[in-house]
Amino acid sequence: MKAVQYREIGKGPEVVDIDVPEPGPGEIRLKVLAAGLCHSDWFLMDLPEDQYVYPLPLTLGHEGVGEVEKLGDGVDGVQVGERYAIYGPWGCGVCHACAQGKENYCPHAAEMGIAPPGLGAPGAMAEYVIVDDKRHLAPLGDLDPVESASLTDAGLTPYHAIAAARDKLTPGTTAVVIGVGGLGHLGIQILRATTAATVIAADVSDDKLELARKVGAHHTLRSDDDAVARIRELTGGEGAVAVFDFVGIQPTIDLARETIAADGFIHIVGIGGGTLPTGFFSTPYGAAVRAPYWGTRPELLEVLDLARAGAIGVHVERYGFDQAVEAYQRLHDGAVQGRAVIVP
Template structure:
């Protein structure tokens, strides 16, 4: 089968032939990929930023946002059958550790992360686990929802954590209306009555944000912090969701956060430096976010299949993976890039 393989860091991945995966264990599931998202994390993987944390043997197949159809199942699989349409939770888990039993399965001590620490889904087929499969309406096209597997669940997870803070009359700021942010805006609009302010440097992204539910949009032109403070009467926002967290956005996010408010860090790549006095004197909170739970992915798919959360995508054939990576890196993708084998 064809797969997108990374042979070395700071090198572009290449499409090449590799053996098809097959079921080996009782809970194994082989998926025929119908859509694989191209994520900024893939850019960070290529740059070597995940090498120390994951240490995958090279070469390996990247791709951690995957949806498709069940091709083969192990002997103990009962939740899906051959032919079912599924989206995959990005971290197959054990189901037995304390984190899994507490419903925090993305912190499973035995989890794997296909596409980061092992072969992923930018390929014709992917080996995964029954525990990762969320069954979808057969009418759902995998290429239309694949990026919800990571970008979607990550955005939804952060918004869901923030819900108790976003009662009517509060304000949520979204920094970055791109691949993750445009999903976060829709989740906020679907689940809260908060005022939504979106900050981005790209006018097209801000235009899309307005269509998706933003009440106010702010151009990141160097005066964005003052603009947000103006929109909030000088107080700042109760919740700031930073889907960028690099190139200076990580400094803006905390400054836009109101006293006793919460700054949710979802994007990464930058470095947050805040005087401890500024934290304790204002009781502002920093909240980290990574992926989300299996149940949150299932909840998000209910919103998606009801039309309340939609992905804005640009599709590429698998053979054009290098073009998709280059377009994402250059900022030419609005929403998400999807590879379709």
């Protein structure tokens, strides 16, 4: 089968032919219908050799949807032919966090060698993928697979971040979204669908600001030297109740710090490598800083329900396997509008 793999440190993705995997006991093999590209893939592929800890070669793709094609021994409650989205942050399944569906915060996954598909385990950017347990499948129903694949991360991750701040986002408040890429353009839609806050979107790209307006941002502005003053002006001088930084580089984190209101929430979602010291004289009184990771299994079901209701939708650029390397380069260059998706 064809697969997109990371095979050699520093060399980027390659399209290769590999064997079709066989499901073991309790496992499910899906025929992949679509798989999304993510900046997290590049974060992993850009790691130097002394920091890269996963097996090579690694089949990429932690955003995937597929159709059940074969069941391993002992699997029940799942039928061949059914379509599912894959919940990616796999945990041990038995700890307190996992029992609540919060496998994204499982404290034992790393020590047990459990890794997400595409981010340590073989991923969905292939013709077939193995899912380790049926609890990691979310029914797709009548949702379009190509338009839904990226909801498993690009939808779930901002949904999880926004859910943690939702009680703050009452009528009359303001939320700032920094970075209108794959996650940010969905973050805007989720804010509009689930809160009453006014949404300000900031980015360095005019094309992405135009996308922000199309998906519902109330205000858009360039993330430049005037951004702090403009956000302060739009919030009556008080700042935003919540800032969601989907980039995470030092300039965007500094923008978040300078525009957050007292008792507000800063959520650093992007993995750009920036940091934010907190404490007196660094952040406003009462301001909380979080670095949320992915999302919970119940939240993925809620994200899919939002899509089913037409409240959110992914702006998709479609690519075939033979265009995967090109798609990854466009992602690396910041040229993708919304989310890039490989369609086998």
